[in-house]
Amino acid sequence: MGIVAAIQSAVHIEIKALYQTDFPASSVLVNETKPEFEGDYTVVLFALVKPLKKSPEALGQELGARLVQQHPQLFTAFNVIKGFLNLTVAEAYWLQFLDENAGKANYGYHSGNTHKVMVEYSSPNTNKPLHLGHLRNNFLGWSIAEIAKANGNEVVKTCIVNDRGVHICKSMLAWQRFANGATPESTGIKGDHFVGEYYVKFENLLKEQSAPILEKILTGDLTDVESGDQPKAQAILNKLATLSGDKKKEAEDELKEIARNSSEAMKAVRQMLLKWEQGDAETIALWKQMNSWVYAGFDATYKRIGSDFDKTYYESNTYLLGKDLVEQGLAKGVFYAKEDGSVWIDLTADGLDEKIVRRKDGTSVYITQDIGLAVQRSEEYKSDQSIYVVGDEQNYHFKVLKLIAQKLGLASADGIYHLSYGMVELPSGKMKSREGTVVDADDLVDEMIKIAAAKTEELGKVKDFSPAELADLYDILGIGALKFFLLRVDPKKKMLFDPNESIEFQGFTGPFIQYTHARINSILKKIEYSESYTFSEEVNNNVELFPKEKEIIVLAEQFPSIINQAGIEHNPSVIASYVFRLAQTFNSFLAEHNILHAESMDQKLLRMKLAVITARIIKNGMKLLGIRVPERM
RNA sequence: GGACCGGUAGCUCAGCUGGAUAGAGCAGCUGCCUUCUAAGCAGCAGGUCAUUGGUUCGAAUCCAAUCCGGUUCACCA
Structure with missing residues (x-):
């Protein structure tokens, strides 16, 4: 259980004890305490004030005192400001958390969800090369699949090739x-x-x-x-x-x-x-x-x-699918035939229009094929969720698709989820293939790698790298920068691809995070830390945490719930923002404190754990975005 | 015309299940490399959260209307 859930649960229990009132734990609003106040997490009391008939101040005092008294292993102090109950979480809690998790290779990943998730993405046409828009799609699809896996689901990645x-x-x-x-x-x-x-x-x-x-x-x-x-x-x-x-x-x-x-x-x-x-x-x-x-x-x-992809479908094999569904639909009265022989569904009651599902010449239209394919795939894989990574210009299409599937009573209908993403636009406006303004994927990747090489050489830190190591590094950095740039924004929103900004390697970028990883790695190497190192039996609850140290632990503790959130929202940018914040915090910590020459052995050990868990989260988090991190750069 | 999505700092974006003085990055300006990688750190400056009204203890967040931008409503895929 994470700290937020632990706080919610404690509040739930103590409110019940104090006032004999039952608030579901999940309804208790817990936020990070703002830096300008004392405390780690804050319970927002306003929602509880009215039902309990207490003033915010009185409620805060009573509840705070009770929490600290009843849960000394969790809380050591509290203060109440207006309607906010700021809680200071026990250092021992943080230290124990760190000790238990710093050594876990899969820290942050969940297991045990039994959902079977299908992610369809990429879906290229075979008449021209991939472009920037496809890249956003591919990166999103891949990342969503990884995030679903990290949440413990079984994932099948599929691709439908539009080959005819x-x-x-x-x-x-x-x-x-x-x-x-x-x-x-x-x-x-x-x-x-x-x-x-x-x-x-x-x-x-x-x-x-x-x-x-x-x-x-x-x-x-x-x-x-x-x-x-x-x-x-x-x-x-x-x-x-x-x-x-x-x-x-x-x-x-x-x-x-x-x-x-x-x-x-x-x-x-x-x-x-x-x-x-x-x-x-x-x-x-x-x-x-x-x-x-x-x-x-x-x-x-x-x-x-x-x-x-785990499975690639070709439209030339699937475009005839869905015909029997039309018959079924007619039999069920979901569809109706017009005089000319064409078959339709009336969705006006759902606020949509009438939609054709079979042409008068008897051939099936796109949407019917799609439903046919959906049925075929769900029978093949028995997945309970199908995520379609498709641009938002098809929002209407998927709304209709799901509705028709539901009306036909298909088992897979409710599991249809359209991960709709916005178009990638250029500073000059939209990409238009007819006007030749598309950014070619291969060219772009080449360019990014070239820039990564130039910037790296300029810094002159890689003199001892072999040519193969260099090539790999440039790859990691160039593609990492590109992926991060495309994944750091909310998928739903259209995004601007400014070439000048995309090649930026400072600030909220992939290379910044990769750099942080390389730095940590370099320090750990000097300490002679190895993967086989175990931290158990080295808990030292006497260390006093500096603010920056605690900040890192507090952030690190959030990683599992961040992955959970990214999964629920189908949103890789949640991971990107979080990993960036962690890297930023760690760099700030490094500027203030020394690991190698820490004040004491205990301090050094503690900081080593901080370094290890940070590096691990960066690595595991970036992996969910499909981005590799270098050991050195 | 109907439906849906968006409008937050000069630029690109977070924040949106209502909560404290709205946050990052970039760009601009100041500082910091004989000390674990300066692809870094610390700081300054920058805001009518499109507009108006409503809901309430409290609104960037919810509701309504308006304005602006986008997508879509094919016997195309």
């Missing part, structure tokens, strides 16, 4: 037309980038072809427009003159889209997709070939950034 569809055919078509048989091998270009180039080539072709069509449409001439789109185009044209501002822009974009769809290139792409669906040998062969190039590229990137 119009966008893939675009790259394929461009390759057929422009590549002259070129391959990643023949050009020396990484596979995913190679394929991405053809995607861009296709987009350029499309731009060329659709521009004149759009011009013609705007003159009112719809002869180039696909017959199916003509009524829609006409309707937009009719109201175009009456529109202005955003509405006008929207209408123009729709026309642009129609023009694009009417181009020869798009017709060819749709033809190709049709052939793919029919299993045309040549098309399938090209598709396999190009995807294999992309996978080789992805694998290399995943390896560098430390992403991995």
Whole structure:
């Protein structure tokens, strides 16, 4: 039991004893005492004042006295200021805590939760390389999975690869037309980038072809427009003159889209997709070939950034799923069919809209496939929670997904959790692939490692490192900085990626924390501390703690509950903030006190334990973020 | 138009189950390396917590309205 829970429990017991009133322990509000007051933890009394019919001052005095009297092993002093009961926790408690935990390799990690959690993340498209947005997704997904494990859960990491569809055919078509048989091998270009180039080539072709069509449409001439789109185009044209501002822009974009769809290139792409669906040998062969190039590229990137999966699903295998669910839904009356044969669900009662679940041609739409996959996976793994790490532009999609699953009565429905994260934006605005403003993942990682190398060399502390050690260090620092930068903010919120700030190695950054670890490690080495060292039987309750020493212990004691909190909130930034605060506190302590040349043997031993537990928390905490820490730097 | 998310220091972000004088980092300014790594430490300065109203002992936090920004509401995925 952590100290906060212990305080809550003690308050619960003593209030019952004093006033025969039962407050659930968990309802007792316990905060860290602000530095300007005397004490470690504070019980906020206001909520208790009214039911107990006591003044805050009287209640504080009575309760404080009683707590100190009844729990001398926990509390040694108290004071009451306004409605706040500040408690000083016994030094012996802190020392014992330190003694019991400093040697634990897995300090902070929980065990024994029986939940089976599935985390789906990454979900790349196989038509272009990974970019900055994917990095946030990958880092988040990986970290969430680790945090779930650290909370004692069994975790399965999955990935659904979007390996089929119009966008893939675009790259394929461009390759057929422009590549002259070129391959990643023949050009020396990484596979995913190679394929991405053809995607861009296709987009350029499309731009060329659709521009004149759009011009013609705007003159009112719809002869180039696909017959199916003509009524829609006409309707937009009719109201175009009456529109202005955003509405006008929207209408123009729709026309642009129609023009694009009417181009020869798009017709060819749709033809190709049709052939793919029919299993045309040549098309399938090209598709396999190009995807294999992309996978080789992805694998290399995943390896560098430390992403991995227990199970990878491919949309080409799953896109037909969900059909029988439609039948089930119809039978249950959850869905209804329209005259044209399409199948829908009416979610207006839930504040949403009507949603199609099967097209009139009988094929299933994205959301139906997703439900089908959800069912398949939950049957395969029997997980009780599925966390989907997907951008917040799909909030609506997942709301609908969960609702449909619930209405169908699927066992896995309630376990669906959409970990929605905000977009990564640049100082120049949003990343747009069509405008070429995306930050490429590989380039970014290269850049970070390069900067890590430059900064390290500049400091000149690594003269005795071997080339291999150096390369590893630069990796640890560069990727660590990047991961920390992307994970330190609340996932829910959109974030700004300022390149200048991301390469900063000072302050609230990965390298700052890594540096603290290296420093501690260097001290421990000088003390000749080793992992096999055991602290038992060395408890010394006569040591008086300095404020900085106590601060570290108080923080260290919070680590398990921080992990718990991060798990409940699905939020790695909780860990990032905490580890930073701990590192900061330790550095401050180091500036004030000496470990090697401590005032006494007892003091030295105590500080050694502080160093050990701090280093361990940094290491274990950073591991939950997917960040390695160096032994020296 | 409906739904959802956000607006906190010059910048990037914490804090949001209501609690003490709203916190970090960066940038700016002062100090501190013959003493365990200065990728560090100590300090100064910087705020109408978007606005208005409400709820109450107490509101950055809850409610309502307004303003601003974003996302979404496809027989796309």
